[in-house]
Amino acid sequence: TSAVQITDLGKTYPGATDPALTGVSLSVARGEIVVLLGLSGSGKSTLLRHINGLEHPSTGSVVSLGEDVPTLTGRALRELRGRIGFIFQQFEIVGPLTVLENVLTGSLATLRGPRVGIWSYPKQLRLKALGHLDRVGLLERAYQRADTLSGGQQQRVAIARALMQDPEILLADEPVASLDPESSGQVMGLIREIAAERGLTVVCSLHQVELALGWGDRIVGLRAGQVVLDTTTDGLSKDQ
Numbered sequence: 001t002s003a004v005q006i007t008d009l010g011k012t013y014p015g016a017t018d019p020a021l022t023g024v025s026l027s028v029a030r031g032e033i034v035v036l037l038g039l040s041g042s043g044k045s046t047l048l049r050h051i052n053g054l055e056h057p058s059t060g061s062v063v064s065l066g067e068d069v070p071t072l073t074g075r076a077l078r079e080l081r082g083r084i085g086f087i088f089q090q091f092e093i094v095g096p097l098t099v100l101e102n103v104l105t106g107s108l109a110t111l112r113g114p115r116v117g118i119w120s121y122p123k124q125l126r127l128k129a130l131g132h133l134d135r136v137g138l139l140e141r142a143y144q145r146a147d148t149l150s151g152g153q154q155q156r157v158a159i160a161r162a163l164m165q166d167p168e169i170l171l172a173d174e175p176v177a178s179l180d181p182e183s184s185g186q187v188m189g190l191i192r193e194i195a196a197e198r199g200l201t202v203v204c205s206l207h208q209v210e211l212a213l214g215w216g217d218r219i220v221g222l223r224a225g226q227v228v229l230d231t232t233t234d235g236l237s238k239d240q
């Protein structure tokens, strides 16, 4: 069964003259690691945001984890989003909070009510968060303010946060676009390792061909809102 099944998806934003996506079809198998490769404005974010229902299609269908996404509302939509982690170019880390608090907020989907401070989270979640911080190599930073961390470290915090909901799919929107080459390599490597450990399905947008080539199992190229390439990387220069 597919993790994601997109059929003839079209999207035109309100007031826009040109469509952001046209006739996009894409099937992603469970456990597959897919790169969406394209220039800025090619529709990568728009496509990712349809997978967890952050955007509503103009035409076509989007089925994620067996759910017909555009028909979901309220609790059903929240439940689906709980099964799909998302990391962003700008990390979306809350600077004044500690690293551990940032990771704990990733469990909010499964908890009721607002939480202030780490002690309002059940012990089992605190331990889980610390475990994820250990996995991304930041255990010793747990009680530090998040804004004292480098960009690469903040993105690793965002990865730990996304893991708190035990996602089946991880969506990553240009996760290394604001990082230097060394941190980019670390973050991409970490995403790949964690995906393999957990059998996660990953759809990650990138604009750098070199990064994409050695990283994904499959590359889907977007240009002006259309799929212009869809290939496994086996035949490409994956030998490092």
Ligand code: ADP
Binding pocket: 013, 014, 016, 019, 020, 038, 039, 040, 041, 042, 043, 044, 045, 046, 047
């Ligand atoms: P990418 O992620 O590849 O940079 P986007 O999906 O962000 O591409 O954008 C695709 C196109 O849709 C661009 O022309 C962009 O300006 C437009 N777009 C994106 N978001 C919106 C929005 N909220 N409202 C109107 N147009 C948008």
Ligand code: ADP
Binding pocket: 040, 041, 045, 089, 174
């Ligand atoms: P990216 O290229 O990484 O998608 P952008 O800088 O294009 O980032 O977009 C940042 C935010 O602005 C996104 O939420 C996007 O949906 C929105 N956006 C992009 N283009 C437009 C647009 N033409 N009109 C309104 N919102 C837009």
